[in-house]
Amino acid sequence: MGLTADSTGIKAVDSGLIIQKEPGDKVIALAGNPNVGKSTVFNELTGLKQHTGNWPGKTVTNAQGRYVHNGNGFILVDIPGTYSLMAHSAEEEVARDFICFGEPDAVVVVCDATCLERNMNLVLQTIEITPNVVVCVNLMDEAKKKNIRIDFKQLEQNLGVPVVGTSARSRKGLDVLMNRVSQLTAYHHITDPIHIRYNTPIEAAIAVVEPVIKQQLNGRLNSRWVALKLIDYDETLSNTLAEYLGFHLLDDPLVVQSIQQARELLAEQGLVEDKLRDSIVSCIVLTAESVCGDAVFFENSNYNARDRRLDRIFTSKWTGIPVMLALLAGTFWITITGANYPSQLLSNGLFWLQDRLTEFFLWLGTPEWVHGALVLGVYRVLAWVVAVMLPPMAIFFPLFTLLEDSGYLPRVAFNLDKSFKKCSACGKQALTMCLVGKRIFQPA
Secondary structure (H helix, E strand, O other): OOOOOOOOHHHHOOOOOOOOOOOOOEEEEEEEOOOOOHHHHHHHHHOOOEEEEEOOOOOOEEEEEEEEEOOEEEEEEEOOOOOOOOOOOHHHHHHHHHHHHOOOOEEEEEEEHHHHHHHHHHHHHHHHHOOOEEEEEEOHHHHHHOOEEEOHHHHHHHHOOOEEEOEHHHOEOHHHHHHHHHHHHHOHHHOOOOOOOOOHHHHHHHHHHHHHHHHHHOOOOOHHHHHHHHHOOOHHHHHHHHHHHOOOHHHOHHHHHHHHHHHHHHHHOOOOOHHHHHHHHHHHHHHHHHHHHOOEEEOOOOOOHHHHHHHHHHOOOOOHHHHHHHHHHHHHHHHHHHHHHHHHHHHHHHHHHHHHHHHHHHHHOOOHHHHHHHHHHHHHHHHHHHHHHHHHHHHHHHHHHHHHHOOHHHHHHHHHHHHHHOOOOOOOHHHHHHHHHHHHHOOO
8 A cells, every 4th residue: 555645644643434535426345355355456446545544443444545437436445354244353343333334335345266155254244234245256367377267147146246357466357346336336226135044043033033123223224134143142233233323222122022032042942152153154154155056166176185285284183283383483483593693784884883973973073962862862772773673574574474475374363263262362363472472582
């Protein structure tokens, strides 16, 4: 993302989420899993016409940019990359709340063409919230290399929403994508989205709650989705929902009674809390399989055999943790040991220059306080920072980038997710710990 006059200086001070648009502009939410090219789509469309900030009350960053297509203005809001909208993390909560309560005119869900079925989980969850969805199947160039063929007409028919294939890095398909977005924002009735069918106990529970809340929602939200979330003990959504509607649904005794009745029905089937969520996710996964079953074709059925072999090593119950510890320890060792040599060279060079500056100031006959402030103060501190911080950063971050690009970091998150959940965290926070560890163990 480029730096502009609006993203630096005093204008960079965070003021929360403020949609800056001109009359007639449409707001488009850009959603997607991490590493599917969502930011590439955003950058290619908006160029440098962007500004960033934080979501209100969160440290999660948002980016906005304006794009004009066929004379129509669009404000693209790049929401956090997330695998689901179940609100297990701040990113997921932000993404869900903006799609649900931010009232975007449309949502573009960017998917990875090489693993479309996995990405379909987010698509289906988004469709549950709003019918105004366009699916952008990105990385078509990578899919072609792996001999993966996608029948877009069939996929669009299965989903009931527009589907467009793109290769954002070369801008292929982006004009078609924005054509479909323009049509959708002008004629919302063109979609007929798929309905996820849950198992019998969950459908029965939804049938109890939905009629009670439907009239109160007055068409502002998908009553079926809201009913499911209220049954699913989603406290964060309940509070945000009250702010959006201006009243709390749970203040109505009939709503509370219907929810309690629905939960009792589910409890009779053993579906409570985690088991209920597991059942909901299973139904979404099965729907994703059926959606892609007759639309995605692999000419080489073993195209991902290498990845599966690596998974058996990197995510195995017996080898996953030892391999992870070895790789991360190796990364830290290379960083610490490798940084010592350039750090020493930089230190020698910079402090040699300090001595020359001291001699120069003495030759000029400057007062001692001037020399102390400029040479022993400003220059010496800067020299220490450069000598100590630059070498480990120059080594660690490229190594960490290689681990990320190779797909290993998600495997680390997977390995640690179960352990982290015991302390109400998630596996992705292991990556933050790696960065903290690098800061603690870097050479002094």
